[in-house]
Amino acid sequence: GNSVTQMEGPVTLSEEAFLTINCTYTATGYPSLFWYVQYPGEGLQLLLKATKADDKGSNKGFEATYRKETTSFHLEKGSVQVSDSAVYFCAPLWEGGSEKLVFGKGTKLTVNP
């Protein structure tokens, strides 16, 4: 079945460091791809998305590119801030039939000043 594999955490970085959180999915069709973020004490919120191959989603300095050839959607940020500390979830959405998001396990990011 459809599944997603996300980089294990936790990840601890210093402020201004480069961030990569890996995400890959099973190659069953061509899903839309999403990253959600959960800040401490808050609900999940959509961070960015990409709906077709080679699309780049971006928001708040974060970027992710839909790579069909490697079935990946890695999240990157060039310079993290303390306020980026949160849990990040990769979530493909397969359409056709029962459309639903399949969330990864989440990667907890802590950014130290």
Added chain:
Amino acid sequence: EAGVAQSPRYKIIEKRQSVAFWCNPISGHATLYWYQQILGQGPKLLIQFQNNGVVDDSQLPKDRFSAERLKGVDSTLKIQPAKLEDSAVYLCASSRSTMSLGELFFGEGSRLTVL
């Protein structure tokens, strides 16, 4: 605009007791979802409503879980009887329509502890 409202935020019960969670989606959002998030895991879809009809409940443990969305607005999720493994955060989310698949707005969740 007001966000997705959920209550209660926290609930502690003993196994075999029952519990109910309530969700009020963002006004005008036709699609409503209930997710279960066990500690250390990603959210798992329990049930999806489109207006007041069920679209997907394939992962809902129907022997103990039930959900309804009367009048196509707010929704309740009930667990009866609860088991230890039901300890989790129950998330409600809504989206504008099937044209905005994947773009969900989540509430803060209801944390259930079963002792």
